[in-house]
Amino acid sequence: MAATMRRAFRARYVFPVAGPPIEGGVLTVEGQRIVAVGTTADGDVQDVTDFGNAAIIPGIVNAHTHLEFSDLTAPLSQPGVPLADWIRAVIAWRRECRGDVGSAVHRGVRESQMHGTTALGEIATAGWGTDDPGVKATLESAALGTVVFRELIGLRAASVPGRLTDAQAFLNIKPKYDRWRHGLSPHAPYTVHPELLRQCVELAATNRLPVAMHLAETREELELLAGGTGPLRRLLEELGQWEEGVLARGSRPLDYLREIVKAPRALVIHGNYLADDEVEFLAEHAATMSIVYCPRTHAYFGHDEYPLAKMLRRGVHVALGTDSRASNPDLNLWEEMRFVAERGTIAPAVVLEMGTLAGARALARGGEIGSLERGKFADFCAFALPVDKAREPHEWLLDRAAKLVAAYWRGESNA
Ligand SMILES: [Zn+2]
Known part of the structure; x- marks a missing residue:
């Protein structure tokens, strides 16, 4: 994959951890790095992955x-x-x-x-x-x-x-x-x-x-x-x-x-x-x-x-x-x-x-990984959320019925 390829990952929720959960969140990744976290893709995106009723969280x-x-x-x-x-x-x-x-x-x-x-x-x-x-x-x-x-x-x-x-x-x-x-x-x-x-x-x-x-x-x-x-x-x-x-x-x-x-x-x-x-x-x-x-x-x-x-x-x-x-x-x-x-x-x-x-x-790596923020490595995973919505997004995420569906390390799928 070309280092400059820009991709977007969409889900019901994105949990940046550095800030509150974003409903209808989109993570934009270029090469190994995160370039944006918000509700729309950033810039000219070549590929979009939509995880649907899921949550994207940091690795x-x-x-x-x-x-x-x-x-x-x-x-x-x-x-x-x-x-x-x-x-x-x-x-x-x-x-x-x-x-x-x-x-x-x-x-x-x-x-x-x-x-x-x-x-x-x-x-x-x-x-x-x-x-x-x-x-x-x-x-x-x-x-x-x-x-x-x-x-x-x-x-x-x-x-x-x-x-x-x-x-x-x-x-x-x-x-x-x-x-x-x-x-x-x-x-x-x-x-x-x-x-x-x-x-x-x-x-x-x-x-x-x-x-x-x-x-x-x-x-x-x-x-x-x-x-x-x-x-x-x-x-x-x-x-x-x-x-x-x-x-x-x-x-x-x-x-x-x-x-x-x-x-x-x-x-x-x-x-x-x-x-x-x-x-x-x-x-x-x-x-x-x-x-x-x-x-x-x-x-x-x-x-x-x-x-x-x-x-x-x-x-x-x-x-x-x-x-x-x-x-x-x-x-x-x-x-x-x-x-x-x-x-x-x-x-x-x-x-x-x-x-x-x-x-x-x-681990002295807080400047590079651990949250979804612009400039950090694109280490993240996606969890399919249970059908029944919990009162609070974090509770929903940590529900036993939530299932890991994808994991990425430096922008590459870990599957
Ligand atoms: Zn030990």
Whole structure:
């Protein structure tokens, strides 16, 4: 297709997310970019697609996943499993059952595309792009954009230099096409030496990269930070990773927030058990810090109710993620949005924003994707709307009877 070809996409509603829904909306696209959003096509349009009784929305952004688990047909262990036991199950699965990581990533990308996802925040483990070139090739040919956060795990002091070398080696891998970008992920407080975290954040700051860290995921993590005790301590001992004195007694998630805020952008994954002053800290730094809530993974582990309404009220920037198929039945971010919407406490318009523009901003891509605005990439999808009209357009869109009928990435159909 010629880069200058101008096309129009019409539907009962266009949801730009950056503004209110437009009834009888038209999206005009030229090449990879949006050139206009309104009620009429802009300029000399060569082709018109009319989706009829449907809604055009921005491409969906899944801000947190681990695609290496995409071959799993069901989550590991059983609902309500304590995190330490789930980690044991992950380790056993990696040792005994894991197949080819490249093909799992490929499958995860295809599944994501099928559900209208056009951008991913992916956590990548050791070997990414070096001894497993299949993963890099998959992301470079995929019709979606990925921020690849290289995961760093090393709680013992002796492991710090090696992990930093790994991080640097990852940063030296250059994307062949503009389809993926670098990020760093110091995994979690119970797996990362404070010095590794400090230097990792410094590396991110120097290279202008986002950082993603699992934080305040369980009460056991808080217990370990506070007193060096509990199920996570036992797990670390079993794995030969526990070293007395590495985690200062009386530590808490706030100490970690104060460190990762030094990165240009920080994603706090989960944050299920943040204290009030920690939520306040995130609200104060909402311009560069985001929480990534993974609703069905949160439910799988049987955590206390997620303080989503409180976070939003305080002004915390909240994006959504599926997490992996090791704790979630699928990689369908739209299902996470419906899951939140169906609980009825969050306005559907806010749910739509969390699954699109908020995710894009969390991944430091808010200037290019996440909403339908002139100049942004033409990443969008169309949902056929139910016959019965709901009271409010967002409610109509998030109705379980609405069905994805098309998805576009940079102006090209993703089907
Ligand atoms: Zn995760």
